Amino acid sequence: MVSALGMAAVLGGCGSTGSSDVTLRLVAADYGDSRAHSSEKYWDDLVKDYESTHPDVKVEVSVYSWNDVDRKVKEMVDAGHAPDLAQIGAYADYAAAGKLYPASELLSIRTQANFLSQLSDAGQWKFTQYGIPFAASTRVLFYNKTLFTKAGITPPTTWAELVADAAALKDKGVKYPFALPLGPEEAQAETMQWLLAGGNGGSGYTDDIGTYTIDSATNVSTFTWLKDDLVGKGLTGPVAPGKLNRADAFAAFADGQVGMLNGHPTLIQQAAAKGVKFGTVPMPGRTGKARASMGVTDWMMAFKQNGHRDEIGDFLDFVYSDKNVLDFSRTYGLLPVTSSASNAMSASNEATDKSLRPFLEELPSTELYPVGKTSWAAVSAAVKQNIGQAVAPNGSPNGVLTRLQSTATAADSATAD
Incomplete structure (x- = not known):
């Protein structure tokens, strides 16, 4: 791991x-x-x-x-x-x-x-x-201050503002307006951050009593939005999210090629070492600040x-x-x-x-993460390998999340006493 x-x-x-x-x-x-x-x-x-x-x-x-x-x-x-x-x-x-x-x-x-x-x-x-x-x-939204100034935009507080900012960055030739690393290195982290930001009771991977809810209607809606409004509009850069790893996304941000991405504290030193002027804000939710941050x-x-x-x-x-x-x-x-x-x-x-x-x-x-569940290792591995398909051009968010839910249910049953 x-x-x-x-x-x-x-x-x-x-x-x-x-x-x-x-x-x-x-x-x-x-x-x-x-x-x-x-x-x-x-x-x-x-x-x-x-x-x-x-x-x-x-x-x-x-x-x-x-x-x-x-x-x-x-x-x-x-x-x-x-x-x-x-x-x-x-x-x-x-x-x-x-x-x-x-x-x-x-x-x-x-x-x-x-x-x-x-x-x-x-x-x-x-x-x-x-x-x-x-x-x-924890995770917050990093943004490149220099690129934002050139595009005449301010940090987003909602998903609609995030899309508008990403479109403005794209118009200015920014390589990755919003970097979305859903590659196998750490896709389970990026995924959970978006599930928590989904609004309408978005609960991440599990509900309040620890039952997997990966294919909930809210989670399907979240990934449908990512596929159609962010990836589908060409706002996530030249590398397909399912092939973009977190380390590569961080390196691109430190090289001044990324407008926005979700990051954790180690990105501070990495970006500062390259002289990138950046700011941080809470992760935007569907209609306001995300209900929770991923930790x-x-x-x-x-x-x-x-x-x-x-x-x-x-x-x-x-x-x-x-x-x-x-x-x-x-x-x-x-x-x-x-x-x-x-x-x-x-x-x-x-x-x-x-x-x-x-x-x-x-x-x-x-x-x-639901680390207290012995099934989590298997579920995390499945998310890493498969979630990128949900936002691919011919991908099905509902289909991918339903298959992951089946994997999680089976893993839970297999590890239960």
Whole structure:
């Protein structure tokens, strides 16, 4: 699985050395965009700080690319050598298999209560929290200020305004008036953002009780609008949305070729590095601001196989201190997962914190993928491979969403107890 929050090359382990009574092994994902900026340095510094006051505990951290980390953990678990801790993209399969400690058996009451409620709720499997939020992100609409000025337009607040802006950008020769990445890299994210913006009770992939509603009338209407009013009018650029990946769309925005697109915080640094003048606004809904923003959370989890519950819990209380949460968020342009760190970032005048504020403001109304469902991995994979067909010239939004609903229903049945 490739997370919406991470990217980088495979890196080796980190952590200090020396004899100790207990050794904790943590496998973590890399959020950096280069070896010099890798998560390895973050964990190395954190572990040194922790071990300096806990001489009886050694922590060994192995950092891997998002292309590899989930597979690495699965291989370790399947081989009977689960790590003590894993910081990866999904937890539900391991929770359902009875392999994880509940968060309540690990964390202090203060630490567990400090997580943002919508994130800790998403970490529940069968009403018990196993997934511990580690990093969060929301989406907002990025727009190129220079291109908007040349076209004489202002940021859209409704879908009608979005189409009008995209048409004006097209008239000025902008390559991608609105970049719509529905390619297989991360189509499940772009899709959910539009489903949440659909109005009339658009609910994303599931309803309020967790039943898949992919082919709801509102969702079909949303993709019909995308196909007819945005893609069909030639407003999404030269690459078919089903073949446009998120990384390529972000790169095109940083190159000044995109008028608008949905983006997460990592695009800030990417665009700024290329000198693009950009602004951000909430994602437009059908008739006003979208009901909710799509959020993504990556997860920390603790495996029971090796014991070490007390040591794991003490280490995690340290990991989730305000200092460490804020250091990580500021280094990698992501949002804090705890209330106290979020409040500190909101009140801060640091440049990095101010740049993240639009995303932080979306967090209270964020809706996440249905990660507590063990069927989600299969459904997400199906969306990645098929949703682009819904907006193709000869595509059928109703047909594609109906097939995805069938896939989701079958996957749900197959993973039910």
